[in-house]
Amino acid sequence: MSQRELSELTGCDKSTVSVIIKRFEGIGLVERTMGASSGRRGRPSESLRISELSGLLMGVHLEFECLRFVAANVDGRPFASIDRPLPTTPSELGDDVRNGLEALCNEVGRSLSEIRAVGMTLPGLVGSAGGLAESSNLSWDTVAVPDLLRTKIGAPVYVDNDSNASTLAEHLFGVAADLSDFIMLDGSRGIGGGVFIDGRLYRGRSGFSGEMGHIKVVKDGRMCGCGAPGCLSAYICAPALVARSRRVPGISKFSDILAAAEAGNPDVRYLLEEAGQFLGVAMATLINVFDPPAIALGGIIAQIWPYIENSTRQTIQQNAMRTPAREYEIRISTISNSQIPWGGVTLALEGFSNLHPTDPLPW
Ligand SMILES: [Zn+2]
Known part of the structure; x- marks a missing residue:
């Protein structure tokens, strides 16, 4: 973008932006380029971009x-x-x-x-x-x-x-980029998540917050990998779905479940609908506790979403308080299923661009 656009976006006056950009140019972080026209009579305008050689x-x-x-x-x-x-x-x-x-x-x-x-x-x-x-x-x-x-x-x-x-990646690059508050539920071998409040990740006392996979959905239910019974993860993470569909012929891994669901296999469709109900119970709790503007769903939850959406939404309606249950929004992540994971470089970017690190590691 141009310096003018940066000034509008940040609320800093033009001379401040100019001073900062000169310093960034000095250390090779940004470079000038003739960008596409900004619309006015098709004239190309000078814009700035992050230099590919900046590191x-x-x-x-x-x-x-x-x-x-x-x-x-x-x-x-x-x-x-x-x-x-x-x-x-x-x-x-x-x-x-x-x-x-x-x-x-x-x-x-x-x-x-x-x-x-x-x-x-x-x-x-x-x-x-x-x-x-x-x-x-x-x-x-x-x-x-x-x-x-x-x-x-x-x-x-x-x-x-x-x-x-x-x-963090969803907030910087994904479906939650415009939100300063949201809840993330992310699934693979287990179910994890994050609580994003007031523009930052809520980490809890020791950094352990956001373990949505261990919200109880069944009293004395299936054993979870954490050692306790009845957690959401014990019903909807990839190994749990595979284990629960073991009687269906031809299912030995998660991709088999997706293929069977797509082919309309009634046993697998039923299993996924039921998984959606467990997810709905957990999401109703999150909606009641946080009243979040949006819940983002990633990983395998995003992949099975077409087959669980109805039962999940129905269970939320039955279990969440009426008013917040009318206003929540579900957003399905796309970057969480991309070929290359985004999380690690997002942590690096957060650390690199943080002017006032609050919890620096000891080096
Ligand atoms: Zn658990």
Whole structure:
């Protein structure tokens, strides 16, 4: 955009914008370009963009099967990724992350020294100091991730729970970009989420908030990976859906469920409708507690949404308070199912662009 547009958008006067842009140009962060016409008689106008040479933001996703590395320019939009094997023990993590970053840099023809920040996502409870405190999906408990990375990586590293990172990504780039308050529910191997209030992620006392997957939907129900019975996750995460449809011939993985649902298999359609009811119970609770302007749904919940929408909405109507139940909005994420995950680079961008970090990691 142009300096004039920046001035209008930020409310800063033109000379202030000009001073800041000169400083950004000085450190190579932005560059001038002749943009498309701004509409008035088709004249091209000078505009500013983030320089592609201003550095790299890297995302590192510790997933169940692999370590996934994602590269983005400083605008935070991912453009390349590679998968590497998961370390067998936490002690290998530091070297594996460094080697993976180096491999991705080589692949995109850039160097490690261009990395401005790294954002790392973990599949479990992540304390506010960045350590993995508990993971029901990964048998690595109480792992001090920042300590493992401290001496291996030159750039600052920001570590958070994968669903918190997805929530931030929806706010910066996705379906919640225009909202300062929303609730995110994100599904894959488990169900996670995030509570976004007043323009920032609510992290709770120790960083553990937003565990929507463990909202109780059935008293004494199915056992959840967290060790307690009746959680939402025990009914609607991918492994739970596969386990619950094991009597249906031909179902052994989540993509089989999607294919069967699309083909109109009545057993699978019934199972998904029921899953929608459990989701509706949890969402009715969230609507009653938070009165959110919107609830964003991502990951597998977004994928099965066409088959669960009716039962979910109906259950919300039956269980939420009448007035908020009339006004809530559901938004279906698209970036959460993109080929390259957005969460890690979003954490890196948040950290890199934060002028006043409130909870810097100890490096
Ligand atoms: Zn649970």
